[in-house]
Amino acid sequence: GQNIDQPTEMTATEGAIVQINCTYQTSGFNGLFWYQQHAGEAPTFLSYNVLDGLEEKGRFSSFLSRSKGYSYLLLKELQMKDSASYLCAVRVVYKLSFGAGTTVTVRA
Amino acid sequence: GAGVSQSPSNKVTEKGKDVELRCDPISGHTALYWYRQSLGQGLEFLIYFQGNSAPDKSGLPSDRFSAERTGGSVSTLTIQRTQQEDSAVYLCASSSHSSPSSYEQYFGPGTRLTVT
Numbered sequence: 001g002q003n004i005d006q007p008t009e010m011t012a013t014e015g016a017i018v019q020i021n022c023t024y025q026t027s028g029f030n031g032l033f034w035y036q037q038h039a040g041e042a043p044t045f046l047s048y049n050v051l052d053g054l055e056e057k058g059r060f061s062s063f064l065s066r067s068k069g070y071s072y073l074l075l076k077e078l079q080m081k082d083s084a085s086y087l088c089a090v091r092v093v094y095k096l097s098f099g100a101g102t103t104v105t106v107r108a
Numbered sequence: 109g110a111g112v113s114q115s116p117s118n119k120v121t122e123k124g125k126d127v128e129l130r131c132d133p134i135s136g137h138t139a140l141y142w143y144r145q146s147l148g149q150g151l152e153f154l155i156y157f158q159g160n161s162a163p164d165k166s167g168l169p170s171d172r173f174s175a176e177r178t179g180g181s182v183s184t185l186t187i188q189r190t191q192q193e194d195s196a197v198y199l200c201a202s203s204s205h206s207s208p209s210s211y212e213q214y215f216g217p218g219t220r221l222t223v224t
Contacts, residue, residue, distance in 0.1 A: 004150070031211065042112075042199065042215035043151075087150065091211055094139065094158065098150040 002026045002097035006088050011105045012078055020073045020102045022088030033096065034062050034073045035087040043087055046073065078106045110134070112216035114200050120222045121190055129185045129219045133202030141203070141213060142175055142185050146196040154198075157183060158205065190223045197221070 003025040012018040024032070031050040035043035047055055049064035049071060061074040075082055085101040113132045121127050133140050142154040153167040157177040168174070172190075177183040187194055197220050201213035 033212070035215075042217050044215070045212050048212060089151075094156060094205065094211070095153060095164075096141075096151075096213060097153070098143075100148070100150040 002090065002092070004088055004090055004097055004099035006086075006099040006102045008100070009103045009105070011107060014078055014080060014106055014108050016078050018075045018078060018104060020075070020086050020088075020104070022071045022073070022099055024069050024071075024088070024090050024099075026069075026090045026092055026097060028092040029066060029090060030093060031091040032062075032064055032071050033087075033089040033091065034060075034071075035089065037085045037087060037101065039084070046086075075104070080106050080108065082106050112200055112202050112214050114198075114216040114219050116219060117217065118220045118222075120224060123192060123223055124189055126186065126188045127190055127221065129187075129198050129200075129221070131183045131185070131200030131216060133181065133183070133200070134204075134214055135181075137202035137204050137214070138180065139203040139205045140177060140183050141201045142183070143199045143201065144169075144196045145199055145218070151199065154185070187221075190221075192223050195221055195223045 006022045034046040037043040047062040054063045059076045064071045083106045087101045088099040089096040115130045138159045140157045143151040155175045156164040172188045175185045197218040199218045200216045203213045
């Protein structure tokens with residue numbers, strides 16, 4: 001089976017930085033996705049890591065270490081609109097297995 | 109272009125009734141997925157369609173659940189004899205799978221199913 005763990009909740013202040021960790025144990029690995037999901041809405045794509053290292057995209061960065069089964073999503077210069085659930089998902093061939101999601105609350 | 113659409117957006121049904129949920133994927137996307145998201149849970153894979161290949165039904169939780177995809181486009185997820193534990197948001201996603209970098213899945217807004 002697939003096991004993907006991420007913290008349930010995190011709280012941070014507007015303008016701050018938050019790092020959401022994701023650890024995984026899966027039968028195979030072809031890549032790791034991060035999705036953002038606002039309450040009552042569809043998940044939207046944030047990043048995709050296939051190789052080890054850091055991928056930076058504006059205020060969001062994602063890191064992957066395949067040997068450690070570990071990824072993190074870094075959110076910088078937090079804004080109120082970043083309050084959402086962040087989903088880590090591991091791709092094995094065509095399937096995505098999702099973690100339960102991390103709810104980030106940004107406070108003024 | 110239009111994104112993935114799903115209907116209905118909300119469905120309330122009585123226990124024991126059958127329901128049909130519809131998904132219209134992005135035009136040209138050959139891959140289509142159904143997921144279930146229960147409160148506080150991650151997305152649970154249900155079924156996968158790719159072109160004309162046999163679907164991967166390994167995630168369907170019971171034989172009360174079935175899905176079909178007609179003409180390689182629209183898909184319908186059917187739940188027979190609904191139970192209260194079927195209450196969840198059902199999400200559909202499509203993907204082009206045209207290259208290794210295009211496995212990103214585009215999600216629809218979901219159907220919130222409530223079984224009373």
